[in-house]
Amino acid sequence: MRVELGDRSYEIHIGNDWLPQLIPWLDFIPRTSAMMIITDAKVAEIAGNRVLELMRSGGFKVELAVFPGGEDHKNLTTVGTLTEKMVELGLDRHSTVIALGGGIPGDVAGFAASIYMRGIRYIQVPTTLLAQVDSSVGGKTGVNLPQGKNLVGTFHQPSLVFIDVSFIKTLPEREYLTGLAEVIKYGIIWDSGFFGFLEQNQSAIGSRDQECLQQIVHRCCAIKADIVAQDETEGGIRALLNLGHTFGHALEALTGYRRYNHGEAVAIGIVLAARLAAESGVLSSSDHDRIQNLIVSLGLPTSYERLVSSDIINQMRKDKKSVGGQLQLVLPTGIGSSQVFANISESQIARVLY
Numbered sequence: 606m607r608v609e610l611g612d613r614s615y616e617i618h619i620g621n622d623w624l625p626q627l628i629p630w631l632d633f634i635p636r637t638s639a640m641m642i643i644t645d646a647k648v649a650e651i652a653g654n655r656v657l658e659l660m661r662s663g664g665f666k667v668e669l670a671v672f673p674g675g676e677d678h679k680n681l682t683t684v685g686t687l688t689e690k691m692v693e694l695g696l697d698r699h700s701t702v703i704a705l706g707g708g709i710p711g712d713v714a715g716f717a718a719s720i721y722m723r724g725i726r727y728i729q730v731p732t733t734l735l736a737q738v739d740s741s742v743g744g745k746t747g748v749n750l751p752q753g754k755n756l757v758g759t760f761h762q763p764s765l766v767f768i769d770v771s772f773i774k775t776l777p778e779r780e781y782l783t784g785l786a787e788v789i790k791y792g793i794i795w796d797s798g799f800f801g802f803l804e805q806n807q808s809a810i811g812s813r814d815q816e817c818l819q820q821i822v823h824r825c826c827a828i829k830a831d832i833v834a835q836d837e838t839e840g841g842i843r844a845l846l847n848l849g850h851t852f853g854h855a856l857e858a859l860t861g862y863r864r865y866n867h868g869e870a871v872a873i874g875i876v877l878a879a880r881l882a883a884e885s886g887v888l889s890s891s892d893h894d895r896i897q898n899l900i901v902s903l904g905l906p907t908s909y910e911r912l913v914s915s916d917i918i919n920q921m922r923k924d925k926k927s928v929g930g931q932l933q934l935v936l937p938t939g940i941g942s943s944q945v946f947a948n949i950s951e952s953q954i955a956r957v958l959y
């Protein structure tokens with residue numbers, strides 16, 4: 606499928622166990638310019654040499670650059686090291702970077718590519734469910750600062766997204782579930798048919814059935830492509846993708862990014878958003894129950910350890926997405942529809958934080 610963004614348009618190709626098919630899609634890359642594959646240590650072990658050899662067999666001049674991975678290394682120091690390596694390897698303005706891995710190598714490699722020589726091309730080869738359904742599409746890149754996550758970054762669209770769902774086979778269960786939280790999010794905000802598909806295919810989802818996963822990744826990418834094409838830089842509807850994230854980010858931050866991973870925090874955030882929507886009268890109680898039930902039955906958490914609600918609300922105010930300290934919350938208004946609300950009072954929020 607295609608992400609329509611004028612001269613920044615690009616294609617997303619999705620298949621299963623088809624890594625060698627990457628090469629035919631790379632015709633736009635000159636064989637003469639040096640390339641660099643950026644990945645983390647774990648993905649390097651799983652797939653680094655396979656991708657390197659494949660690229661070399663396709664006639665590309667390419668090297669692998671590996672950084673340790675994890676949020677602790679998603680920072681400017683890593684970007685400094687990687688861009689220096691790009692100089693050493695002779696990458697020029699016509700060069701291309703390959704982001705191989707989950708959202709962390711994706712965001713880091715995309716950011717490095719966006720600032721190297723004022724911006725060179727990169728392609729995404731996502732290997733986690735989260736990266737395949739979310740972070741590899743849409744062109745948000747960036748790294749963390751000591752003060753907070755993703756505080757430095759750019760919009761820089763990839764030139765290609767190549768997805769092989771067979772990578773999902775080796776994902777640890779917790780990482781798989783984190784991606785599922787984003788998958789459920791798409792159904793809630795955008796597509797009731799897709800939400801129903803998830804409800805009906807829970808056992809195939811649980812067993813990571815490759816055919817089912819391919820359909821899921823395809824649907825999520827189509828939704829994200831649609832949203833990004835309408836609102837590339839999040840002036841409007843792209844904000845709907847933040848469902849569950851304002852609560853979720855607050856929960857992650859208040860527990861030091863150790864207690865919950867991103868998807869777990871988002872799942873809890875979605876449940877709280879649904880509860881708030883139901884209590885505010887914008888979501889029916891039956892739709893609220895369907896949301897909560899799907900999250901529970903796919904194995905994601907819905908409740909969290911007791912935190913002080915004023916701490917949560919203060920942390921939510923600090924969210925990058927809030928404007929002038931005014932909270933903006935995405936609430937589901939049905940299965941397949943959602944809206945940004947800017948007028949929710951603290952007392953309404955406090956009431957659902959239990």
Ligand SMILES: NC(=O)c1ccc[n+]([C@@H]2O[C@H](COP(=O)([O-])OP(=O)(O)OC[C@H]3O[C@@H](n4cnc5c(N)ncnc54)[C@H](O)[C@@H]3O)[C@@H](O)[C@H]2O)c1
Pocket residue numbers: 645646647648651674675676679706707708709710712732733734735736739740741742743744745746755772773774775776777780783867
């Ligand atoms: N740019 C965006 O639009 C966007 C959207 C959502 C999230 N993000 C970012 O994405 C990051 C999270 O991404 P993530 O969850 O993919 O994290 P990640 O990249 O750290 O991957 C999670 C873990 O899985 C391992 N892994 C990756 N592929 C594997 C495979 N096939 N088999 C086994 N293990 C594998 C990684 O080494 C890592 O340990 C966050 O930093 C977040 O800010 C960005």
Ligand SMILES: [Zn+2]
Pocket residue numbers: 787850867871
């Ligand atoms: Zn997310």
